Amino acid sequence: MCYDETNTQIDERLAKQKKAIDGWLPITSSRNAKWWYSAFHNVTATVGAGVLGLPYAMAQLGWGPGVAILVLSWVITLYTLWQMVEMHEMVPGRRFDRYHELGQYAFGEKLGLYIVVPQQLIVEVAACIVFMVTGGKSLKKFHDTVCSTCKDIKLTYFIMIFASVHFVLSHLPNFNSISGVSLAAAAMSLSYSTIAWGASIHKGVQADVQYGYKAETASGTVFNFFSALGDVAFAYAGHNVVLEIQATIPSTPEKPSKGLMWRGVVVAYIVVAFCYFPVALIGYRIFGNSVEDNILISLEKPAWLIGMANIFVVIHVIGGYQIYAMPVFDMMETVLVTKLNFSPTRLLRFVVRNVYVGFTMFIAITFPFFGGLLAFFGGFALAPTTYFLPCIMWLAIYKPRKYSLSWWTNWFCIICGLCLIILSPIGGLRQIILSAKTYEFYS
Template structure:
């Protein structure tokens, strides 16, 4: 029979006290970090957060993508992307709480569970950062361009103002909004953005119908050479991939929904995703198909630029875009803020504070603004980022994690579905950056910095 002396009792008591202090410190940090600080979201929060994340500036480039893909391949790729990304989004929602008593609140946490602590980080974090920072940069450019288009439409006789200044004006609101602490605190901004996305998409296709099919419309490929047509095709694949980009923040959105063993978060989250995907279909398909039908291969890489009249409608649509990308920027910036703030307080042992948050977030907004001002190649950026980063995190990384964790029976329906998505996603990842990089190079030939 073992005996326990007073020394052992004191030692156990001290250990217990240390554990309690560590747990209290961890809880305090989790309550401060943006992703885990608030878990009282409703299912409709999921709906409009997902719409805001998904239906971004990419919808405006879909008619241009159709012009480079052609009718047959274009329709197939649009529909296939909608189906594949809905399937992979369902997988993400299911995997959020696959381990009883544990929630994977961040994309990289799920990656670490699937691939191991270190390898999971190396695989997921770089891709997620490229996607989220890339979207924020592209939205800086989009917001600036839409503000400039609004100004030029409303006041055509006014003095021309550089795009640089409009990007700065757009960035100025983010120096304020970025200090909202977490996802639930930006729900109002996100709701406004979701409504705006449906509004400007409707304006895009309705104004196109009003214009009617243009004289001498041409549905052939835009490029004159075969090589040019092939590379434009690759760029268009990236544009489509960029349009379906909500997966990078889906676990973070689901983390804000309360969960119990009886009522797991996947129920309300999936309901929100279904509503979001119906809205996505209502935005994407009419804009892509009607825009291409009306303008053919002469359509611009932003459908609103092709629609010059009526001026008040175009001005209004551009302001809708501005409001929407304000919300989208915040949705994609929040996980980046979470990563940066986690690094500062957990790894570098900074004290969680308002001043730390103020410095980190302002520096991030300034970085995305400066990069957007320096490289405002809208179409090329969509193609490059769309293929290089969105294809893995949206089209096939969820499938690889599903295979690694659930290990479905070989040659079963689940096994085939995942492998088909992986192969198609790999093809997309390899081909589309080639076209996007070419577009950037062509744009850069005639571009002067900060003009």
């Protein structure tokens, strides 16, 4: 009898401890989000640095392949996002609050971790690094635009200025606490995208515009094409945090969270289309194959408008950084508290998050190659978790009838994703190498 009572006490203590830890961790500490939180969190997670590189991607792809890949990517990623939303509560009474938890259910406890966690970490850390580079470059562009006669300042210092904001914001405890930052970021993404294509129209088609492939050799054209696939894949990121975003929405058996979450996703993807297609098509139409890997760099006038657009980009990537960093904070804090038995304290959170921000800042300063980073990480990391991993989990869990529409659709998405993961890192790595050779670290 005493043995049973002891076991009961142990179970109660462990349950109480787990509840306390869940109430402290950033993903599970708050579940009172509204559906529109989902909308602007998803806009912030998806529309980011990638949209500014889409005209450059179009220049490497050409009109026909470029338009086809943009549209196909929008459709595929909306479909896989719907799958993620549906799978969040596929088991009655249980919520898969984190990507790796869903992976563990689909592939097994250990294999699910090995498959999902490395990919998700690469995606989220890579996105934070690219946001660091983008924020620093946009700050530098703003400085050079509004003060063209001022002394030139290294990009390194602007990245450090951008990082200083995150040494403060990163201590907000959970997703709901950054909702204001995310809302501002979503509004800015719509604003600077509109400025990008609006200012391009105002500038007019350039007199010497050319739409042919810029590379002088066939191999160069092929490598650039591969690189552009990665740019597009990076632009359609966002799935890596969708379960974590949905975890903040309240849910009951009568009113599951997937209804509210899907409403927000639909609104978000309408905004994504409004941002992506005009920027990509108009930007390429105006500048042709001479467009920069960040279209705002190609736009020089009016100076006040371009300066404002760059500030909008800075505000947006501040929010984007926080959205992608939050699941990383959750992973690190979970390991420290549950595996290494650290106490869930503010001091622990202060140290962990500052170390992470400092790490991403250091990598961004070391490798400030915007275009190459987009292509390499877009294909190597984002394509699996965005294009085909949800489909594989869907096939593993729901097991649709062989040769049915669902079966064919998922395999088509898987094949497209595999093409991205095989081809685009090749082009992205080449672009990083070329950028490293030409970049002047001490200019």
